[in-house]
Amino acid sequence: MTNNRKAPTGILGFPVTPFNESGNIDEKGLTRNITFLLEEGLEAIFVSCGAGEYHALSTKEFESTVELAMSVVDGKVPVYTGVGGNITEAIERAEISAKYGAEGYLILPPYLIEGEQQGVLDYYKTIINSTDLNAIVYNRANAVLQLDAVKKLVELPQVVGLKDGIGNMDLNIELTTAIGNRLSWLNGMPMAEVTHPAYLPLGFDSYSSAISNYIPHISRMFYNALLDDNKQLVRDLYQDVILPINRIRKQRKGYAVALIKAGMEIVGLPVSTSVRPPVTPVEKDHYQQLEQILKKAFEKYPANNKAVI
Template sequence: MEKTRKAPTGILGFPVTPFNESGNIDESALARNIHFLLEEGLEAIFISCGAGEYNSLSYKEFEATVELAVSEVNGKVPVYTGIGGNLSESLEKAEISAKHNADGYLILPPYLIEGEQDGIYEYFKTILHSTDLGAIVYQRANAVLQLESLQKLVEIPQLIGVKDGVGNMDLNVELTQAIGNKIGWLNGMPMAEVCHPAYMPLGFDSYSSAISNYIPHISRLFYEAMLSNDLQLVQDLYQDVILPINQIRKQRKGYAIALIKAGMEIAGLPVTKSVRPPVTQVEKEHFDQLEKIIKIAFDKYPKNTKTIA
């Protein structure tokens, strides 16, 4: 079946990869967590990306997560995979994604090496041409496209979107004003809710939500408050939940992943706190702080139990 080349909009789900006590992927837990995100109405599933510790997964593990996600989602929403690192590895994972009928992939930065614009352009171009799937390029770290480079990539039909994880608003204004709605624009900043009010006017109509893994009703409440211009509710959610969690997230490197798993454990979802090095587990002091915030999230903002069909 032909895949629709259109970037997802709304709240984007980035499941973590649960590991069991032996350090292997807990596929049953991953399936249940994906189903949870579907029930909560998230508009897309991005499997084995940054939150899924894609950098620590073997090819076999990556393929297993992609196959599982596509099967579990069963066409309800688009499924994207996370590819990146060295070029040959990215191309192989792109082929795996196509083999298992993913809708597309998020292209993360190449491994470590800094490149000139021509080199970054060639990196993305080579991956874009490698399959017929829709692709989203991730502006982050050592792979930030300037306008001229992105304008050339936009001519490739496989490119459907840009996800920004840098926060250079001067560049974002330049890109969105020059390219407009030829592609989709995704807010991929750490704790994206914090800065989404600055992104929406530029045409960024979706964002990746880490907290949606354990308090998706807060993600939805915040997003709808933004759309309806309910500034008081936005401010309340900032003060009660979003900013306090963000303060914890910034305490340690790797908490962008580990804190999600801690939140899921607190919320009673099937995941352990185990992470793969170099990421480390959340310290008890921060775990306890997060537990208090999540309690406020459920007490002050009761969860709507409505689910998708």
């Protein structure tokens, strides 16, 4: 593995984990999902993370998704995995990621229990020191590191990035001011397009895009509009696509995952809407609302990719 010790920048692809009628992983669906993201020029693939229902995958299933992703990507872009939860399992999955040559992993929060800053720091360090892969820590839920802990964490050369999923801008300003370009900064808020204009000036030069799984051309158009300071296009995309989808996403818990699969099915990608508990599928009314939003989006902002219908 060529370890660049630098996190990916730009729009980051987080494929779902498709399930077939028997409830098993649909490898053809996952292959198409990843291929589609590559075709659309996303800068990295993060497999079996939050959107990939990491919480619901067995270690054997996790390994199969990593092996498949590495084969499909074939060195075109960096591949990162999701590790976290139970610390023993997190280390095992970090080692699996190294076995198949992933560039690194995103560390998700520990299971349930809240710890003091030293405990959360030790959680991260234990996982990071288990391999030589790049590591991105995820500030969210019960694993939010404050400035003093982050200063200690960056002593480890494997740590290349911090992803924010809580939206505490006071903390983000503290971190980015003190740490600077020692870390890459990733926006990991739900529907990150909504908040990215606030993150970009702080040095957050990448974000995970849920909608890129089904309307990546919108993600790219929005990101470029931000970089080009095209305020009118940013407002139009907010009004026509991003905010309407976000309003549906907020209607039910678990829609951060389920709505992605619904959107993929609507545009014709071979992924069913099947999810694993405790996530539930998108309700019919919300599904129909998403259909109408996407129909109007493709009419006003057509995509060139023929894979999407």
